Amino acid sequence: MRKVPVNYLEPGMRLARPVLGTGGEVYLAAGVTLSGKYIQRLEKIGFSSVHVEDRLLDGVFVQDVISDKTRRDAIMQVRKSLTEWSRPGTKALNVPQDITLVADAIVGELLNNPFSSVNLVDIRTEGAYLFHHSVNVCVLAVLAGINHGLQREQLINLGVGALLHDAGKVRIPAEILNRPGPLTAEEFDRVKLHCAYGRDILGGNPTASVIAYAHHERYNGEGYPLGLKGRDINYLAQMVGIADIYDALTSDRCYRKAHAPHDALELIAGSGNWWFDTRLVHNFVRCVAAYPTGTLVVLSTGEVGVVVDTPQAYPFFPNVRILLNAQRRKVLPYTLSTVQENLWVSRVPDDEEVQTIRQTLGETF
Ligand SMILES: [Fe+2]
Incomplete structure (x- = not known):
C-alpha cells in the first residue's frame, strides 16, 4: 500500500484502504479498482490523496493503528457533538456518553496493539478536516500518553479531551477558518477565541475543558490564550498540543500543501523545552514513523x-x-x-x- 496524490492516480490502480467521506462514511471501499470516472470524482470532491495497492510492497501489510470501524465511529461522534454545539448558546453540561465510549475503544485498541511505529493513515476531505483531524490528534496523544506511562482512566480522559480539543471552533465563522491565504490580525484574534469557547462548552468535564483551553499554550510563553510558561501548562494539554501541530503540519490545508512526515517530525523533535516539555516531545517522537511504510x-x-x-x-x-x-x-x-x-x-x-x-x-x- 502507498499513498498517491490524486493527480497521480491512474485507471486500474486498486484502493488499499477505504476512502472516507465527510462524516466518516465509506465513500469508496478498499479493493475497488479505480476507473477514470472514479478518479475524476475524487478530484472534484477535493480528496488530495488515497492509498492504493503497490506491487513493490508485496507481502508488506500496513495497518491503521485503530480499526476502520472505530475510526469511522469516532469521526461520526465528533461530528455529531460539534454540530449540536454549533447552535448559539449551547453548552455541553457533560461530555456525551458516545464520545467517552469511542475514546475508550481507541485507548483499548492502542493498548492491545503491538505496533512498531505509527503510520498515520491520512484519508480525509478538505471540508471534513476538523473531524478527521480530531481523531488523528486523539490517536497520537493517547499513544504518547501510553509511552508516558499513563493509566487507562487517565488515557480515556486524555482521549476525550483530544477528540474535543477544537470544539470551540464551532463558534468561529467557517469563512475565517477555511480561508486560503493569511488571516488579518483581527481575524487571527478571533480564531484564538476558540480556546475559551471550548473551555466554556466543555465546562462540565474538567480535563476536556483544560485541554481545550490550553492546547495552544507553548512552553516558552509564546502561546495563547494566557501565554503560560513551562510546567504551568497542563501536561495533558501539551500532549494534545504536540499531536495537534504534527497532524496539522502533515495535512493538506486550504492555504498550503502538507509537509512531509519526516520534516514535521524533525520540527517537533527540535521543539523540546521551547514549544513543549522535552520529556513529552520525546515520548511523542518515539512512537511515530518519520518515513511511513511505503515511502x-x-x-x-x-x-x-x-x-x-x-x-x-x-x-x-x-x-x-x-x-x-x-x-x-x-x-x-x-x-x-x-x-x-x-x-x-x-x-x-x-x-x-x-x-x-x-x-x-x-x-x-
Ligand atoms: Fe486549536
Whole structure:
C-alpha cells in the first residue's frame, strides 16, 4: 500500500484502504479498482490523496493503528457533538456518553496493539478536516500518553479531551477558518477565541475543558490564550498540543500543501523545552514513523528502497527493502535494518523522481 496524490492516480490502480467521506462514511471501499470516472470524482470532491495497492510492497501489510470501524465511529461522534454545539448558546453540561465510549475503544485498541511505529493513515476531505483531524490528534496523544506511562482512566480522559480539543471552533465563522491565504490580525484574534469557547462548552468535564483551553499554550510563553510558561501548562494539554501541530503540519490545508512526515517530525523533535516539555516531545517522537511504510527513500549509500517498517524508539531509522543499487540498477530485493547497518535516509525523492524510479523498476503502479 502507498499513498498517491490524486493527480497521480491512474485507471486500474486498486484502493488499499477505504476512502472516507465527510462524516466518516465509506465513500469508496478498499479493493475497488479505480476507473477514470472514479478518479475524476475524487478530484472534484477535493480528496488530495488515497492509498492504493503497490506491487513493490508485496507481502508488506500496513495497518491503521485503530480499526476502520472505530475510526469511522469516532469521526461520526465528533461530528455529531460539534454540530449540536454549533447552535448559539449551547453548552455541553457533560461530555456525551458516545464520545467517552469511542475514546475508550481507541485507548483499548492502542493498548492491545503491538505496533512498531505509527503510520498515520491520512484519508480525509478538505471540508471534513476538523473531524478527521480530531481523531488523528486523539490517536497520537493517547499513544504518547501510553509511552508516558499513563493509566487507562487517565488515557480515556486524555482521549476525550483530544477528540474535543477544537470544539470551540464551532463558534468561529467557517469563512475565517477555511480561508486560503493569511488571516488579518483581527481575524487571527478571533480564531484564538476558540480556546475559551471550548473551555466554556466543555465546562462540565474538567480535563476536556483544560485541554481545550490550553492546547495552544507553548512552553516558552509564546502561546495563547494566557501565554503560560513551562510546567504551568497542563501536561495533558501539551500532549494534545504536540499531536495537534504534527497532524496539522502533515495535512493538506486550504492555504498550503502538507509537509512531509519526516520534516514535521524533525520540527517537533527540535521543539523540546521551547514549544513543549522535552520529556513529552520525546515520548511523542518515539512512537511515530518519520518515513511511513511505503515511502521510497534514498539511503546514505545511494541505494534506493521502500520503507517496510520502523522499529519503535528509532523513528528516523526504518527497515528498507532495497530495490536499486547506487548506480540505479535493479537488484534482487532484500530488506535491511538501517539501525543495524549504521545507515541513514539521505532524502525522500520528489513525485517526479518517484515516477522515474518506478519506470526503472518496470512498475507503472
Ligand atoms: Fe486549536
